[in-house]
Amino acid sequence: MSHSPHPSPYKSRGGLGRVFNALRYSLQGLKAAIRYEAAFRQELALAVLLIPAAFWLGRTTDEVFTLIASVVLVLVVELLNSAIEALADALSVETHPLLGRAKDLGSAAVMLALLFTVAVWMAVAVSRFVW
Numbered sequence: 001m002s003h004s005p006h007p008s009p010y011k012s013r014g015g016l017g018r019v020f021n022a023l024r025y026s027l028q029g030l031k032a033a034i035r036y037e038a039a040f041r042q043e044l045a046l047a048v049l050l051i052p053a054a055f056w057l058g059r060t061t062d063e064v065f066t067l068i069a070s071v072v073l074v075l076v077v078e079l080l081n082s083a084i085e086a087l088a089d090a091l092s093v094e095t096h097p098l099l100g101r102a103k104d105l106g107s108a109a110v111m112l113a114l115l116f117t118v119a120v121w122m123a124v125a126v127s128r129f130v131w
Helices: 016-036 038-057 062-092 097-129
Strands: none
Touching: 016 038, 016 062, 038 062, 038 097, 062 097
């Protein structure tokens, strides 16, 4: 395995300090998403309502887990989309077809995650109340 002669100063050395730094950076990312990303705030508010509702709607541990996982998936995809948008905006706020495509692809990923979540919740609700 070869090592770069110029390691990135942003890479950690490892150990317990790395774990604490990773946690700190993750919390900074969540704070930034809450502060700067309206879509993330809206989806987080929905998650605050839906996650407890999953315990009521789901009849089995698997159903509850699947309901919660679908909601968490939306949050994760939104964070990745926000990261893409922030990076694109840092590169240029001018209209550029590839930056626009990157943003559109991120948005499409969020849409698919949302549609999947709706489908999961509808399927569990139908199986509980209709069948």
